Amino acid sequence: MESKAPSLLNAVPPYGHVITSEKWRNSSLIQSLKGGGVNILFEKELEQEAATRGKLVRYRHTSSRFQELVLVEKTRLSEQNFSAVQKFVVLDLGLTLLPVSGQTEASQLISQIVHGEGRENPFRRRSSSRLLDPKVLALVQRVPGVGGVKALALLQEFSSVHQLCSAAPHELEPVVGQAAAQQIHSFFHKATAAGP
């Protein structure tokens, strides 16, 4: 192998799943996606709206590893009930809704998302990997009285480092115990030089 930049296309793991109606099987949208390492799932009943809603709810419950994405084609017809669709998909289901003007835009959008040009892949449900990062873990361990176990416990309990820094002792206590809770709190609130 030469020391070229790794091929983006070959590096794509099979994480993208697209669920679509049978009638799209031969469309240009699906054809252009097939070459890009995207898994296509065909469903026959996606053509009726009521069944589609059911499918959406089902997929929302079954898929835990992927974040679902709903693409709607904006036509004059669909614009009429777009508000209803938006409310159902975004508000009720908590999914991502992307309106596109047509198949070309949809294909470009999906390819861009799946191949993730430097950005995060929205198909992959974001985990709490940001806080479980070894860097952050090592940082928290710098606090006196906090080792590996308590650092992990703290990062699992608090959703951000900022929350951790500004936490009151009584919030820290159930996680790391009374002694460490006071140590941590005074560490973040101590005066650097002579106190007040």
Added chain:
DNA sequence: TAGTAGAACCG
């Protein structure tokens, strides 16, 4: 409150 298992820290 005493004893023990485990965590943090230091050499």
Added chain:
DNA sequence: CGGTTCTACTA
């Protein structure tokens, strides 16, 4: 990595 001190939990 091993030993010591300190902490958290249970009886």
